[in-house]
Amino acid sequence: MDLPFLLRATLRLPQSFSRSSGPGGQNVNKLSTKAHLRLCLSPPPPWLPSYLLPTLLDSPSYVSTTPPGLLLSSSNTRSQAQNVELGIKRMKDLILEAARVGLKGDTSEEQQERVKALERKERSKMLKVKKQRKDVKGGRRAFKAGFE
Template sequence: MSLLFRLRSSGSSSRTPLLSATTRAFADWRHDIASKWSSQEEIEEARHWVETFKVDDIPKKHIVITYSASSGPGGQNVNKLSTKATLHLSLKTASEFLPGFVVKKVRENSRHLTKDDEIVLQADESRKQSENMQAAFHRLHQILVSSVAADVPGVTSAEQKQRVAQLQKQEAQQRRKLKSIQKDKKQSRRSRGDDY
C-alpha cells in the first residue's frame, strides 16, 4: 500500500488526523523497509556499498558481450558494422564479485532479469562499439545500485529529527486542545438539566 493511498484513505479533513495518518504511514513504511534487512549492520554495509560501488568495479571477465547489427537510421554504417552491444551477466557468476545482499536485491527488485537468472542489456545509441559497450556497463551499474538503493533507508539529519519532534509536539498539543473542547461541550450539555 503506497504512502499517498494511506494518506488519502485516512478520510479526515482536519489537520491533526492527517498528521497522525502521515506519522503512522511513515512509520509503517520505515518498518517495511527495515524488515527487508536482517540487521542494522547489513543496512550500513549496503549503504556503504551503494556509495562506493563504481562502474570500474565490475570485472569484465564475468560479463559476456556480443555485438550485432544496430537498427534504425545510419545508412550503410548500420548495414556494414556490428555496433549494437548486448551485455549478459549471470547472477550465478556475479555472486563471485558482488555481496550476497546485492544479488538478493537484484532478484527482488530488478525487472531486467531473465528466466535464466541473468541480466541482459542492449545499447545501440552510438555508431561505435566501444561507446555502446560503455553505455551497457553504465546501465548495468545503474541497475545494480538502484536495486539495492531502493530498499536502503536514508539517514535522518539532526534538523529533520528536530522538525519531526516539533511536529509531534504540536500534534499532541492540538489533540489535547480538541479533547478539552469536547470535554467542555459535554459538560455544558449536562449542566442544562439544572436550569429548569
C-alpha cells in the same frame, strides 16, 4: 579506479554484438555495433552482496531467466566500443539503484528528540552514581581524619 573499468576488467562480462536498428545508414547495415552484456547471477559473482540478488532479479526489463542474470543491450551510438561503455554504465547504475532500495532516509525529528531525551536521562543517572561514589569516598576520608 572507475567502476566501469572494474566491471569490465574483473568480471569479464560476456559480450556479444549484433546489427543495430534505426537510423545510421550503411554503418548500421554493415557493422555489428549493438552491444549485449550479460551478468550471470547463478552463481552470483563474489563481489555482489547477496541482499541485492532479489532486487536485481525483480527488475523484469533486464532479467534473463536461463541462466538467471542481467542482460543489457545498448545501441545508442554508431560505435561498438561506446555502446559497450554505455551498457557497463547502465549495469553499474542498475546495481547501485538496487543497493539504494533498502536504505532508510534521514532520522525524523521525533526520533532525534527521543534519542536526546534518553541521552540526558542516561547522563543524569551516571552523574547521580558518581556523586554517590564521591560521597562514600569522602565519608571515608573524614572518618580517617578523625583517627589521626
